Amino acid sequence: MKLSYQVTAADAGLTAERIMQKNLGFSRTTIRKLKRLSGVVVNGQAAYLNKRLQEGDQISVNLRFEEYTNVLPQPIPIEIAYEDEHLLIVNKPHNMLVHPLKHEPENTLANAILYHFDNNTEPVFRPLSRLDRNTSGLVVVAKHAHAGFRLAQQLSSGELWREYLAVVGGFLEQESGSIDLPIGRCKDSKVKRMVCPDGRRAITYYQVKQYLADSTLARLRLVTGRTHQIRVHMSHIGHPLVGDALYGGRMEGINRQALHCCRVGMKHPITGNELIIDAPIPEDMRRLILS
Template identity: 40%
Template sequence: MKAFTSYRVAAEHAGLTVEDYLKTIHHYSGRRLQKLTRRKGILLKGKSVFLQKKLHSGDLLQVLILEEDTSKLQPEKGPVEILYEDAFLLVLNKPAFMLVHPTGRTTNGTLANYLAYHLQERGQGGTIRPVHRLDRETSGCVIFAKDARSQFLLEQQLKEKTLRRTYWALVKGVVTPPAGTIEAPIGPHPTQANRGAVQAQGQPAITHYRTIRNLGENSLLELTLATGRTHQIRVHLAHLGYPILGDGMYGVRVPWLSRQALHASRVSFHHLQDNREISVDAPLPADLTRALELCERQ
């Protein structure tokens, strides 16, 4: 049975082509769109549609969930820390400096490669399906679905905001007010490639934050995402005037931290069988624990 992800086109996205909508709003790659086109896996109002078709407000776009060719994902022996597992999914603790899955020219050394090996050793080979992503330098919780149906249901929870992601960030400055909501649209940076920026014509982006504690001239924040734009937390905090320590792209480099001080501390979701709420926590890694101690002593 084929499974589809459904998107209802918002008024502000009316006029975009199917291709632009899926690429810019939902971050589909060109290669993935080619695969979907070959399989007639993009439906508008229940019928196959070509990529240059313009969308209208309220249109229902359905996109086939692909069973990726796992022969291209080379299983590799490597660290896999399982924080939670059931019949439908796993939550892994991603170390900093590791990609979630192969991208671009990087085909090995990712969390997906290591999970493929781990499952193969168990006799549980199959498609590796990350439900969401983390930046290379960000540590913490990542959810992997075990089958296409579970992936679809978890992606629906993401859209409906019943799957929640919580982060900790160490930022420069004493945040005022100590709790609040950052609501500022994010789009591509006008002059710098691969960066985001707050801009009026960007996509809606909402981040909630609260101060856990002040540490001298710095603050430890807890943040939750109401939307999932690329680099959202990093862009929003820099825009607010409290950049993340160690973030070489948007924040402030410091000699005592080799990466951005951002950690995916918790994921919460509804169990796919009995609907009970489950929360999974990832412990703060040693480098960020040391960073907090150093800030407290300053």
């Protein structure tokens, strides 16, 4: 997989390395890898990255670094929401881990995606965010290190954003609002998180979509991405997710937390075009809403 760029008049006199940083967004780490692998060609010939270029010169960058993830590829069906040569977005079902665990090395999203990748894609699993096992919805995966770096920058700046649908217990009094409360680990649990003064800052925005019989369908957007953030925040304000036994949700009508990542938005890591992808609400949450 290659990325090409033609030097403009404004770039003339700059080095290949500076142009790659300034106009193509390459990180210093990635450029160091490219130096070791001789992965940059100018006008069809190998070139030193400190060479100053002229208008019209053609830079070609090999984006394949021969890296790999030590995970067994498995022919597990996945629902693809978007795919091109740089980026893959999948709609993860509930009851599936994103990453393998030592005691559970198979049947994860990583196993499925590595099997899906063809010979033109490095066998590396680069998710930009994670979902809990029983949270369904969209997961963004970079197909090469440069796309991963660009998307990680967007995740930090908020340009890559995620929206969720959740069914929470009771009625949210305010139709929209924000929760800005730090989250840290519970001292007596390896899994559970809690709001605590010495935790990491966490911000969640919410908006009521529909009041149900004894619960609320809410749309939420994450500003930060702490573990269990939505589950912890909603439980803390007295509205735990339906089906979320870990955080006090009632166990009726659904056998997992009623949480689904329904939309992601970003700038495409290579073209810069705006990209917004939606995933329909899953059937078990639809039944819960209609019950």
